[in-house]
Amino acid sequence: MRALRRLLGIDLATDDAARDTATVRRIAAELDALPAEEARFLAAFAYVLARVARADLDISRAETEQMIRLVRECSTLTEAQSLLVVQMAKTQAIALGGTENYLVTRQFKEISNRAQRVDLLRCLFAVAAADQTISHVENSEITAVGLELGFSGEEVASIRAAYRDQLSVLKGQPA
Numbered sequence: 001m002r003a004l005r006r007l008l009g010i011d012l013a014t015d016d017a018a019r020d021t022a023t024v025r026r027i028a029a030e031l032d033a034l035p036a037e038e039a040r041f042l043a044a045f046a047y048v049l050a051r052v053a054r055a056d057l058d059i060s061r062a063e064t065e066q067m068i069r070l071v072r073e074c075s076t077l078t079e080a081q082s083l084l085v086v087q088m089a090k091t092q093a094i095a096l097g098g099t100e101n102y103l104v105t106r107q108f109k110e111i112s113n114r115a116q117r118v119d120l121l122r123c124l125f126a127v128a129a130a131d132q133t134i135s136h137v138e139n140s141e142i143t144a145v146g147l148e149l150g151f152s153g154e155e156v157a158s159i160r161a162a163y164r165d166q167l168s169v170l171k172g173q174p175a
Helices: 002-007 022-029 036-053 061-073 079-111 114-131 136-148 153-166
Strands: none
Touching: 022 036, 022 079, 036 061, 036 079, 036 114, 036 136, 061 079, 061 114, 079 114, 079 136, 114 136, 114 153, 136 153
16 A cells, blocks of 8 residues: 555655655765754755756856855855755756756755745845846746745745845846
């Protein structure tokens, strides 16, 4: 019976590790010294940052540096460990982005509280703005992530307002 439920995709496993995507498991494994929940959280957090940075098909040096800084700020990781997590997240986002984006974002929603999701949304805008311009593609990706995280379009727009000057579609427009 259990095999049938698994085949149909309705296996009701409650073990967090069983619900982890391959991406989250791979990154979290590199963080063995951390508690499993923290490693899982950081893996998903870093991946979603990389998802947005990769939206325009190029992860700039400035975006990478911003991701490393943000991962370090929200964890107890060293700079070297933060770099490793970000590099792995970037590699996974490039290799598996089309199939993992929604899954990892959904997992982040499941393992985070609302305040952490708001922080992630702010961080996504900070990463996209790291090169001083948030492209239309990056903005669209952040909006999609925001909706996947359970925010309304108005809530996303409210957070985006702090980055108005970096939006490519508004560059040069009067405030």
